[in-house]
Amino acid sequence: xxxxxxxxxxxxxxxxxxxxxxxxxxxxxxxxxxxxxxxxxxxxxxxxxxxxxxxxxxxxxxxxxxxxxxxxxxxxxxxxxxxxxxxxxxxxxxxxxxxxxxxxxxx
Numbered sequence: 001x002x003x004x005x006x007x008x009x010x011x012x013x014x015x016x017x018x019x020x021x022x023x024x025x026x027x028x029x030x031x032x033x034x035x036x037x038x039x040x041x042x043x044x045x046x047x048x049x050x051x052x053x054x055x056x057x058x059x060x061x062x063x064x065x066x067x068x069x070x071x072x073x074x075x076x077x078x079x080x081x082x083x084x085x086x087x088x089x090x091x092x093x094x095x096x097x098x099x100x101x102x103x104x105x106x107x
Contacts, residue, residue, distance in 0.1 A: 033071065040067050055107035070103040 004011035016022045040063060044050060050062030061069070074096040081092030 036067060036071070040064055057107055059107060061107055066103045066107055069107060070100040073099050073103065 004014055012025045013023050016024065016027070044064065050064060052060050052062050054060050059065075077095050077099060078089065078092045081089060081095070085091060
């Protein structure tokens with residue numbers, strides 16, 4: 001088997017061990033989620049209160065609520081994309097980015 005080229009699809013999806021299904025892509029996803037939560041916590045520490053506001057859905061949400069709704073919604077969007085369209089996931093990623101923008105701008 002040939003060595004994967006740096007940042008190629010094979011490099012991102014090659015197994016990192018025998019336990020679970022850890023790949024560089026799953027590690028990157030978890031690091032992104034942890035970094036998002038850490039940055040949101042730091043921002044909350046610097047400016048407490050979260051600036052609750054009423055969005056178009058009538059929900060009173062803070063920054064943390066919007067982050068949670070964005071991440072949870074993105075997980076369901078990706079699962080739905082996999083079920084209905086399969087791979088590649090670029091279309092699902094575009095929908096997720098749109099959902100996050102919607103959550104932070106309007107909800």
